[in-house]
Amino acid sequence: MVLSKTASETDASIHSTFASRYVRISLPRFEMPENSIPKEAAYQIINDELMLDGNPRLNLASFVTTWMEPECDKLMMESINKNYVDMDEYPVTTELQNRCVNMIARLFNAPLDDGEAAVGVGTVGSSEAIMLAGLAFKRQWQNKRKAQGLPYDKPNIVTGANVQVCWEKFARYFEVELKEVKLREGYYVMDPEKAVEMVDENTICVAAILGSTLTGEFEDVKLLNDLLVEKNKLTGWNTGIHVDAASGGFIAPFLYPELEWDFRLPLVKSINVSGHKYGLVYAGIGWVVWRTKSDLPEELIFHINYLGADQPTFTLNFSKGSSQVIAQYYQLIRLGFEGYRNVMDNCRENMMVLREGLEKTGRFNIVSKENGVPLVAFSLKDNSRHDEFEVAETLRRFGWIVPAYTMPADAEHVTVLRVVIREDFSRTLAERLVADFEKVLRELDTLPAKVHAKMANGKAKGVKKTEEETTREVTAYWKKFVETKKTNKNKIC
Numbered sequence: 001m002v003l004s005k006t007a008s009e010t011d012a013s014i015h016s017t018f019a020s021r022y023v024r025i026s027l028p029r030f031e032m033p034e035n036s037i038p039k040e041a042a043y044q045i046i047n048d049e050l051m052l053d054g055n056p057r058l059n060l061a062s063f064v065t066t067w068m069e070p071e072c073d074k075l076m077m078e079s080i081n082k083n084y085v086d087m088d089e090y091p092v093t094t095e096l097q098n099r100c101v102n103m104i105a106r107l108f109n110a111p112l113d114d115g116e117a118a119v120g121v122g123t124v125g126s127s128e129a130i131m132l133a134g135l136a137f138k139r140q141w142q143n144k145r146k147a148q149g150l151p152y153d154k155p156n157i158v159t160g161a162n163v164q165v166c167w168e169k170f171a172r173y174f175e176v177e178l179k180e181v182k183l184r185e186g187y188y189v190m191d192p193e194k195a196v197e198m199v200d201e202n203t204i205c206v207a208a209i210l211g212s213t214l215t216g217e218f219e220d221v222k223l224l225n226d227l228l229v230e231k232n233k234l235t236g237w238n239t240g241i242h243v244d245a246a247s248g249g250f251i252a253p254f255l256y257p258e259l260e261w262d263f264r265l266p267l268v269k270s271i272n273v274s275g276h277k278y279g280l281v282y283a284g285i286g287w288v289v290w291r292t293k294s295d296l297p298e299e300l301i302f303h304i305n306y307l308g309a310d311q312p313t314f315t316l317n318f319s320k321g322s323s324q325v326i327a328q329y330y331q332l333i334r335l336g337f338e339g340y341r342n343v344m345d346n347c348r349e350n351m352m353v354l355r356e357g358l359e360k361t362g363r364f365n366i367v368s369k370e371n372g373v374p375l376v377a378f379s380l381k382d383n384s385r386h387d388e389f390e391v392a393e394t395l396r397r398f399g400w401i402v403p404a405y406t407m408p409a410d411a412e413h414v415t416v417l418r419v420v421i422r423e424d425f426s427r428t429l430a431e432r433l434v435a436d437f438e439k440v441l442r443e444l445d446t447l448p449a450k451v452h453a454k455m456a457n458g459k460a461k462g463v464k465k466t467e468e469e470t471t472r473e474v475t476a477y478w479k480k481f482v483e484t485k486k487t488n489k490n491k492i493c
Contacts, residue, residue, distance in 0.1 A: 054401045060419045060433075061403040063213075063247050063277040063373075067424035072330045075323075076282070082322035084122075085313070093322045096329040097122050100275075103332050105289040107253050108245075108262040108271050119296055120289035121314055122275075122325050126246035127166035128316050129272035129288035133242050134170045136270065136290070137204040139297045144238075150201075158198045159207040160190025161408040162214050164246070167207060176204065182410045188215050188367070192224040196231055205240050205269070210261055211248030214407060214416070216373030218248055221261040221268070228267055240269040240295075246286070247373045249273030254341040255348060256371065269295045275328045278373075280335070280343065280423060285324035343423050347374040350430050351421045357434030363441055367416050374421040379414065385449035388415045391440055398436045 022041035027033060056066040068076075079093070087094040098117070105118030112118055123129040138155055145152035156177035159167055163180075171178035181194045189212050199206060206228065208221045221243060232238055243261060245252070250273060252259055262268060268291065275285035290296045301314045335343065351374040358364045358378055368377035380388055392404040407414040419433070 054396075055399060057424055058399045059401040060425070061401050063274070063420050063422070064283045065276055065280050066282075066422065068280070068282060068327065068331075069334075072327050072334075075330055076327050077323075079322045079326050084320045084322045084325060085318050090322065093325060097325045100325065100328050100332060101287065101289060104249075104273065104287050105263075108249070108273075108289060110263045110289060110291060118289055119291075119293050120287060122328075123272075123286040123288060123315065124284055124317065124320060125276060125286040126164075126244070126272050126274045127169070127286070129286040130166050130242075130244060131170050131174070131316055132314060133270040133272055133288050133290075134176070134204075135174065135300060136296050137240065137242065138174065138176060139300055140295070141202075141204040143297065154202050155204045156200070156202050157204055157207060158195050160195070160209065160212075160219065161410075162189055162212045163207065163209060163244070164213050167244075177202075179203075180409075183408055185411050185414055188212065188407060188411065189217050189219045190224075192220050192227055195224060196227040199228070199231060199237075199239050201235070201237060203237075203239050205242050207242050207244055208261075210243055210245040210252060211373040213247070214405075214418075215368040215377045216247070216375040217369050218252065218256075218259070218261065218372050221265060222259075225265040225267045232267075239267075241265070241267045243268055243271045245271050246274040247277050250275075250278035250280070250340065251344050251373060254337070254344045263291050275324065278344070278347075279328060280331045280340075281324055281327045284321070285328055344374070347421045347423065347425075350374070350425055350427050351376060353427055354419060354421065354430040354433065357431065358437065361434070361438055361441070367414075368418075375418060376421075377416045377418045379416045383415070386444045386447070387450075388417050390444060390450070391437075392417060394440045394444060395436060398439075400433060400436060 020038075020041060022037045022045070027045065056062075059066065082090050082093060084090075084093065084097075100122065101120040102112075102118045105120055106112065110118055121132070123132065134157065137157075141155055142152045154177065155175075156179050157167075157171060158179045158181070161180040161183050168178060170176065179198050181190045181198065183189075190208065195206055206224060208219045208224055210218050210221065212219070221241065225241060228239060228241065243249075245261075248261075249271065252261060262271060270288060270290045272286060272288045273279065275281045275287055276283045279285070279287075296314070301312050303312055352370070355366060355368075355370070355376050358376065359366060363381055364378040365381055366376065366378045368375060380386075380391070388404040392402050395402050402417055402419055404415060404417050406412050407416065421430075
């Protein structure tokens with residue numbers, strides 16, 4: 001005999017998730033709920049909200065990797081519960097991290113003998129890597145000033161105004177004056193000559209960018225090194241260079257191997273690179289390597305033994321996942337030099353397809369260079385009626401996320417759009433994006449200009465319009481637009 005029972009109303013396991021009471025009421029947003037809910041309901045509620053996020057693959061604002069091979073995804077999930085900092089408990093993970101450091105240091109031409117270990121560490125990204133490198137420069141400078149009996153309370157660092165915000169964070173958090181070389185229209189990277197002019201006895205280092213966030217352009221590290229060598233000779237200083245290769249560090253060695261930007265230059269003391277950008281790993285991994293052991297002050301390295309053995313540590317955080325470190329090692333051995341070169345070649349080719357497609361529209365000025373990080377930065381030739389921000393906003397209707405932004409000082413009047421080409425951005429997508437840009441431009445051409453844009457044009461001509469005149473003008477545009485739509489509709493058979 002088969003026994004059965006009548007389910008009670010409180011037996012949540014038999015209810016459809018969407019028919020249950022858990023999706024019929026709003027959950028608390030700012031405090032923990034009083035009672036538990038079934039795991040299926042919790043998953044569905046969160047998953048439903050996440051559907052409103054943008055598609056990471058179509059997020060062309062980001063340099064960060066959005067696709068990896070399934071085998072690497074599997075490795076990451078299998079190691080997601082390992083704490084990277086537990087080196088004694090997870091010695092193989094620590095060994096993989098050390099292998100990555102050594103591979104990257106040699107990729108950047110660190111002066112290492114056969115079998116000599118490189119000096120470096122994995123971080124959660126280039127922001128942490130830059131903080132660590134900056135601290136090493138600051139401590140080196142302070143130690144030298146103390147030994148000379150000179151003041152050491154006013155350190156500064158020289159950068160271009162195009163640096164990523166993490167440099168401003170470093171300066172503010174660690175009380176270092178940030179001396180920025182201003183930009184100018186048509187030249188959106190740090191001018192090496194102006195940078196060296198700003199160097200003084202309190203300068204802990206000059207930061208050069210290999211792959212500007214704004215335009216993808218590589219700064220001239222070779223010229224900066226040569227100019228700084230001469231200044232150091234004249235002054236007796238020993239000002240070094242840090243290269244922020246967050247975006248370009250995994251591009252230059254494969255696309256531009258003859259370019260001198262790394263440890264081949266004597267004043268380059270440290271380099272950071274983002275493994276989660278063109279290192280082809282999901283977000284959460286960066287690297288910083290030093291030229292020699294002497295470039296990293298020993299007093300910045302902590303030694304702990306409460307996890308089972310003596311462990312040196314030089315990081316801003318402590319616990320973190322091991323998955324990204326393991327994924328980086330996977331990519332380095334899976335792809336090898338040949339594989340990385342093929343990926344970067346493909347990114348550059350797709351960048352050229354997009355660049356040429358945008359140029360053919362006749363509506364854009366290309367701001368970025370052909371060499372550098374594979375991206376296209378561009379601006380409207382005529383933004384008197386509609387600007388780059390409107391183009392970016394309208395484009396989102398097609399699923400694309402393309403940022404529009406203004407340049408830093410002294411080029412704030414220049415507004416650009418930027419498309420970053422990653423490994424998973426195919427030629428087909430590049431061609432589709434150009435077609436969607438054309439659709440957006442045609443649509444905007446039929447719309448009235450924004451009120452603020454028209455008023456700005458009126459002021460530029462010395463004509464001040466009243467609020468009533470502006471309202472009448474906008475109304476007239478809308479009437480014309482509606483009539484055009486009706487006419488077009490009548491023409492449809």
